[in-house]
Amino acid sequence: MKRLLFLAHRWLGIVLCLLLLLWSFSGLMMIYAGPSGISPDVRLAHAQPLPAAEAGHWLSLSDAWQRSGLATTRQPVTARLSMQAGEAVWLVTDNSGQRQRISAQDGQLRPLTPAQAVQIARDWRPASQQARLQAAFERDASTAMMNYDPYRPFYRVALDDAEQHEVTISQKSGEVVKSTTRMQRILFWSGSYLHFLRPLDAIGLAEARKPILTWGALAALLSVCSGLWLGVGRWRPAWLGKRPYPNGSSNPYRALWQRWHLWLGLSAGLLAFTWCLSGFLSGNPWQLFGQQGGHGKTHQHSQPALPAQATGLPMAQIAGQLQQKPSEPAVELNWFQLGRQQQLQARDRQGHVWLLATTGSGQPQPEAGFSKDAVLAAVSSQHHAPIRAAELLQQDDDYYYSSPRISRAELPLPVWRIKLADTAANWLYVNPQTGETVLQLKQGQRSLRWLFSGLHNWDLPMLKYRPLWDIWMLLGSTTCVALALSAVVMGWRRLSKRK
Known part of the structure; x- marks a missing residue:
């Protein structure tokens, strides 16, 4: 039996060593790759001021929507007014989930032109002297995720600044969806692009990529488990009362790579086990955690449409309020809805x-935001379930928290945590300022949080303080890279010897 286990570990290692090395190395690169998209605070920081003196001449959302010709088939669900390339535009998400760019001057649909894309990129980073259109495309490796679908197609504009920024802009809505430096692109290609086996998409195996990730992680888990069992069995430390080997060592191997493979396996084996296990479970095999949907993210187009009697408010009525603002000028206007209330x-x-x-x-209303009664009434009505508990959180909990890859602006505080008494045991996190459900988690998703995020990203309460988390992740990742590298060398030598 022990011999069979040894052979299984050897040949699993030979088959999977390159995959484990790729995962270990790319995971190390991903630690400081930064967020993949534009967070709300970054968008605001780069937005252009709204000229308050001209606001009275702009069309209301309702008027612009009617003139666009979309009112016969679709309804606006969310809407934001902002300046793009010197023009005021309404950026609307309709009830089909599509993004629309409508001029606030004449109400016409305004697909973005290449010249406007270049101007938006210059406004995004004013310090750049030159900008050039690099490509117009539907999809590339960095925008392959489904959350980019409402924004396709794109323009990519290259800037000449010291960090060699590239700005990706939606042709449909004119929004900046990515802004990366040269270093961030290097980290992407050597990090998440390899970690999630994105090269398979380029050779026509996009549909097979998720099963390969899931079952490859299971095979790697079996290899790590067998290695841990064999390694602990062969390790003979005198301080545990075990008799050392004839050469006086607790390690039976004399060859350099074999000795290091055992030491590295004993050092990082448990960490490799947690990463392989959590990577396998992240694919939700056999639907163990139920239907995951959007990983807790809510879809804006599932909300009720904004009523025309509210959005028909003439812009002339609010132009004076924009001019009276004493501090920073407004950079965007947003329509929000909760229940029967609109703001x-x-x-x-x-x-x-x-x-x-x-x-x-x-x-x-004295100020922006929705009351507790309005939030609870809207949640109960929308989900058709009684509310078991509701609490206004002033700080993160175990499921709602910011991280190096998720900014505070994406998960704002304070937030209402509402527990529903429904069959899925849903928890909702509702932003009282906007009325939006920022996060929705079922019981299975809360369990997966510990088994994936807890064991893969190690965002546990005990490691939330930096640089403790950085030290743990860097040491663990580099040790796993060395462990996988030793497996590659040993596997190559074994195959060369047999040949």
Whole structure:
């Protein structure tokens, strides 16, 4: 039996050593690759000020939507007014999930032109002296994820600054969806592109990539488990009362790579086990954690449409409020809806919010945001389930937390944590300022949080303080890289010897 286990470990290692080396190395590169998209705070920081003196001449959302010709087939669900390439535009998500770019001047649909894309990129980074259109494309490796689908196709603009920025802009909405430096692109290609086996997409194996990731992780898990069992059995430390080998060592091997493979396996074997296990479970094999959907993210187009009687508010009525703002000028206007209430809110570059108009509440609102009663009533009505508990969180909990790859602006505080008494035991995290459900987690997703994020990203309470987390991840990753490299060398020598 022990001989069979040894042979299984040897040949699993020979078959999988390159895959384990690729995963270990690319995981190390991913640690400091940074977020993959544009967070709300970054978008605001790069937005252009709204010229308040011209606001009275802009079309309301309802008027612009009617003139665009979309009103016969679709309805607006979310809407944001901002400046793009010197023009005020309404950026709308409709009830089909598509993004629309509508001029606030004449209400016409405005697909982005190459010249406007270059101007938007220059406005994004004003310090750049030159910008050139590099490509127009539908999909590439960095935008292959499904969350980019509503924004396709794209323009990519290259800037001449010291960090060699490249800005990816949606042709459909004019929004900047990615802005990367040369170093970030290197980390992407050597990190997540390899880690998730994206090269398989380029050779027509996109559909097979997820099964290969899932079952490859299971095979790697079996290899690591067998190695741990054999390694602990062959290790004979005198301080544990075991008799050493005839050469006086606790390690039976004399060849350099074999000796190091045992030491590295004993050092990083458990960490490799947790990474292989969590990587396998992340594929949700056999639907162990139920239907995962969007990994807890809610879809904006599933919300009710904004009513025309609210969004028809003439812009002339709010132009004076924009001009009276004493501090930073507004850079965008947002329509938000919760239940029967709608609010038009303004934001500046620092993220400060103030209320411009409210409808449907029955009484004047002193400031931007929705009350507890409004939040609870809307949640109960939308989900058709009683509320078991509701708490306003002022700090992160175990499931709602920022990280190096998720900014605070994406998961803002305070937030309502609402537990529903439904069959899926849903937890909702609702932003009281906007009324948006930022995160929704079922019971299975909360379990997967510990088995994947806890064991793969190690975002555990005991490691939340930096640089403790950095030390743990860097030491563990480099040791696993060395372990996989030793397996590659030993496998190559074994195959060469047999040949």
